[in-house]
Amino acid sequence: MKIDEELIEDSGSVTVLAFDTSTAAFSAALVRDGSRIDSVASFAERNHSVRILSEIKELLERNGMKGEQIDAIVVGQGPGSYTGVRIAVTAAKTLAWAWNKPLIGVSTLEALALGAWLKLRTENEDLADDRDIWIVPILDARRGQVYTSRYAADHSGGWRTVDSDAIRLITDWAELIEDEGTEDAQVAAIWFIGDTPLHQAAIEAAEQSGTRLRMLAWDMDATALGLLGELKFRLGERHDVHSFVPNYTQLAEAEAKLLAASRGE
Amino acid sequence: MSGQANEAPSESGSLLLAIETSCDETSVAVVRGGREVLSNVVSSQIDTHRQFGGVVPEIASRKHVETMTIIIEEAVREAGVSLTDIDAVAVTQGPGLIGALLVGVVAAKSLALALDVPLIGTHHIAGHIYANSLVGDIIYPSIALVVSGGHTEIVLLEAEGKFRIIGRTRDDAVGEAYDKVARALKFPYPGGPHVDKLAQEATEEVVLPRSWLEPDSYDFSFSGLKSAVLAEINRSRMKGEAPDFSALARGFQQSVIDVVTGKAIRAAKEFGARQMMLCGGVAANRGLRERLAALCEEAGVPLLIPPNKLCTDNAAMIAAAADLKWRRGQFSSLDLKAEAVMSLEDWSV
Numbered sequence: 001m002k003i004d005e006e007l008i009e010d011s012g013s014v015t016v017l018a019f020d021t022s023t024a025a026f027s028a029a030l031v032r033d034g035s036r037i038d039s040v041a042s043f044a045e046r047n048h049s050v051r052i053l054s055e056i057k058e059l060l061e062r063n064g065m066k067g068e069q070i071d072a073i074v075v076g077q078g079p080g081s082y083t084g085v086r087i088a089v090t091a092a093k094t095l096a097w098a099w100n101k102p103l104i105g106v107s108t109l110e111a112l113a114l115g116a117w118l119k120l121r122t123e124n125e126d127l128a129d130d131r132d133i134w135i136v137p138i139l140d141a142r143r144g145q146v147y148t149s150r151y152a153a154d155h156s157g158g159w160r161t162v163d164s165d166a167i168r169l170i171t172d173w174a175e176l177i178e179d180e181g182t183e184d185a186q187v188a189a190i191w192f193i194g195d196t197p198l199h200q201a202a203i204e205a206a207e208q209s210g211t212r213l214r215m216l217a218w219d220m221d222a223t224a225l226g227l228l229g230e231l232k233f234r235l236g237e238r239h240d241v242h243s244f245v246p247n248y249t250q251l252a253e254a255e256a257k258l259l260a261a262s263r264g265e
Numbered sequence: 266m267s268g269q270a271n272e273a274p275s276e277s278g279s280l281l282l283a284i285e286t287s288c289d290e291t292s293v294a295v296v297r298g299g300r301e302v303l304s305n306v307v308s309s310q311i312d313t314h315r316q317f318g319g320v321v322p323e324i325a326s327r328k329h330v331e332t333m334t335i336i337i338e339e340a341v342r343e344a345g346v347s348l349t350d351i352d353a354v355a356v357t358q359g360p361g362l363i364g365a366l367l368v369g370v371v372a373a374k375s376l377a378l379a380l381d382v383p384l385i386g387t388h389h390i391a392g393h394i395y396a397n398s399l400v401g402d403i404i405y406p407s408i409a410l411v412v413s414g415g416h417t418e419i420v421l422l423e424a425e426g427k428f429r430i431i432g433r434t435r436d437d438a439v440g441e442a443y444d445k446v447a448r449a450l451k452f453p454y455p456g457g458p459h460v461d462k463l464a465q466e467a468t469e470e471v472v473l474p475r476s477w478l479e480p481d482s483y484d485f486s487f488s489g490l491k492s493a494v495l496a497e498i499n500r501s502r503m504k505g506e507a508p509d510f511s512a513l514a515r516g517f518q519q520s521v522i523d524v525v526t527g528k529a530i531r532a533a534k535e536f537g538a539r540q541m542m543l544c545g546g547v548a549a550n551r552g553l554r555e556r557l558a559a560l561c562e563e564a565g566v567p568l569l570i571p572p573n574k575l576c577t578d579n580a581a582m583i584a585a586a587a588d589l590k591w592r593r594g595q596f597s598s599l600d601l602k603a604e605a606v607m608s609l610e611d612w613s614v
Binding site: 047049050052053054056067082086087089090091094095097099241242243245246248253254255258 | 316317321323324326327330331333334335337338348364367368370371372374375376377378379380598599600601602603
């Protein structure tokens with residue numbers, strides 16, 4: 001996938017409403033034709049259910065928009081806080097159903113990663129050759145675990161998923177990333193982004209080469225979510241509103257125990 | 266059921282769409298004028314939770330997200346109305362499982378925004394009580410005996426929409442006590458109805474204590490009674506005898522019914538109630554219905570009991586209660602917050 005603008009001219013003007021509540025941040029954005037129209041972010045101590053609809057309403061009104069004028073609703077599908085991701089997904093499903101608009105789910109981790117890359121891209125001109133830069137988003141999942149994935153970006157707009165969303169132990173994951181990055185001459189730099197302050201020690205412990213593992217504390221920005229959603233919309237991706245569910249990446253604890261018991265573990 | 270799709274709502278009363286997700290039922294209803302149920306779709310998760318021996322909150326929340334828009338669509342279609350005819354959206358604000366409530370509250374807020382109509386946050390117990398207005402006229406002052414898996418309360422309604430709790434359980438809810446005793450008697454979850462049936466069929470009774478608490482109290486306590494059942498089972502086993510489950514079920518049920526109906530009738534007399542209402546999921550209990558009916562008749566107090574499908578959690582009852590607020594123009598803001606614990610008295614109109 002190319003995150004740059006080549007698709008846009010082919011398929012007319014597209015406006016999406018994007019929002020995510022999977023992390024400590026609430027973020028919503030209006031994105032049109034690859035650019036942010038307006039956005040809002042707040043850190044309401046995971047009390048996103050209270051303000052989410054008022055914030056969306058104000059965002060639309062402030063920009064003189066009505067639901068009918070939106071081409072698609074884009075939502076962060078998680079992973080992240082179970083309760084948090086349900087809030088945005090429920091709002092997105094219900095709004096998409098009531099307004100009869102397409103629903104597009106985007107990985108919260110991918111949006112987090114792209115948001116960080118769009119910032120890093122301008123600041124890393126020294127790496128502006130044709131090699132890959134790995135963006136590894138991490139969200140704390142407690143007990144030494146993180147929700148994570150891996151993307152390969154380059155300065156000509158390339159954007160590729162290397163590993164999809166999963167829950168992993170940060171110590172093992174950081175070591176694996178470091179090992180693979182060291183072996184792969186195509187990799188120019190590795191950025192861990194997201195909840196890095198919480199996992200700084202584990203990431204630093206995995207460092208062997210001494211120069212290439214970098215960290216950026218980064219919060220969710222729905223603008224990046226909207227950009228990804230708009231691209232997917234232009235590529236014809238749609239989710240079925242009724243069957244769309246969060247990506248929790250793991251079973252509920254009670255289900256996992258039941259499954260283990262049925263296997264005789 | 267009325268299927269007139271193009272009827273003007275203003276001529277025949279407001280159209281409320283209500284959502285209820287406080288525990289393990291996803292329910293959406295469309296009700297006209299607070300009284301006429303056009304649809305009341307209930308999706309139960311009971312088969313899912315049975316394998317865990319009880320409701321698992323995280324799984325309940327996941328299921329609500331899976332079914333929410335499907336149930337909304339079904340309720341609107343079944344009601345034969347158009348989405349644009351809806352005048353307001355009501356939702357259970359609390360009390361209940363917070364993660365489960367959140368799904369309904371966010372869906373309701375989204376619908377209110379999308380349709381540009383008022384939102385009405387509604388108290389779950391007010392819903393159980395006003396389920397009675399879907400089957401009859403409530404005459405005030407009225408005493409409501411609310412019995413369910415999560416609640417056991419005696420509520421005085423001196424006037425429409427004015428709630429005063431005069432008694433409540435100090436430990437287990439009555440339905441909770443039934444489920445715990447059912448587990449001890451080796452019944453699968455949810456075991457309440459099994460205990461009721463076994464008690465009805467019993468020929469013997471193990472007499473168990475009645476927990477009346479202080480003489481003037483309308484409160485309840487069921488944890489001692491539950492322990493008495495467990496102690497009886499243990500005592501039989503120590504003697505090498507098989508415990509008589511049916512006699513125990515009857516003893517348990519008789520104790521619960523004596524206390525619950527006894528206090529409700531005393532309240533009706535003390536407060537001069539012109540009516541008694543039985544509501545909540547345990548209102549399906551046959552033993553309880555029969556005894557309360559007999560006592561009410563003796564005391565000359567008319568009794569209202571909704572049919573079973575309106576006693577268990579459902580959204581039509583939420584619409585019926587929300588109508589109290591709708592008629593008075595008392596709406597909630599889009600910043601409505603789901604509340605695991607919520608005062609019924611403060612929700613009064």
